Amino acid sequence: MKLFILRPQPGADRTAASAAALGLDPVIAPLFSVMPIAWDAPEPAIYDALMLTSANAARHAGEDLLRYANLPCYAVGEATADAARDSGLPGIRVGPSDGNALVTMMAADGITCALHLAGADRTVVDAQGIAIDVCTVYRSEAVAKLPRAIAAGGIALLHSPRVGRVLAELASAEIRARLTLAAISTAAAEAVGKGWRGVHAAAAPRDAALLELAAKLCQKGAGQA
Incomplete structure (x- = not known):
């Protein structure tokens, strides 16, 4: 299952490396340039x-x-x-x-x-x-449209409430139904609204905790963590 990393560089590369070390399949698809x-x-x-x-x-x-x-x-x-x-x-x-x-x-x-x-x-x-x-x-600056790869569905990481808001603005109902969201905080999880396959918040506001959540979601086919 694809794991979409929506945060900007250079953090995206670090998260991708950590995700790959856990056996996940990261795809860097930033929604911002900084x-x-x-x-x-x-x-x-x-x-x-x-x-x-x-x-x-x-x-x-x-x-x-x-x-x-x-x-x-x-x-x-x-x-x-x-x-x-x-x-x-x-x-x-x-x-x-x-x-x-x-x-x-x-x-x-x-x-x-x-x-x-x-x-x-x-x-x-x-x-x-x-x-x-x-x-x-x-x-x-936010992108004007979602990276094409996201349309296929999978799990997307939310590293901030703003990432969640931009994703919510750009994602169609069809894309929402294909995406499970793993958020670094409750605030990030609450920023995305409804209609997603699932929305989950990490146990702690750290990248390691977020990736631990993502790994569990991947193992369960993006079901309930």
């Missing part, structure tokens, strides 16, 4: 923490990201944390897969002023009393 945006890096000394709610923020912020290496970095989920580590940031504090829950964690740690590096398309978080400055460091 591009960096030039940004003016604020003075690090005015912040208590760095906040990352997307792995792409770490990947596309560029060399200025390391100006904040002395700040504690709060990251949404393991995937974002891994991208931050790969970019050279130490002291990563891994939070839940929800931005508001991450802010709650920061507030509990006494953070009062944070810099949030994010994409142009993002969910506004509840600041919960923290002064949060946002810098946009990347943007992603």
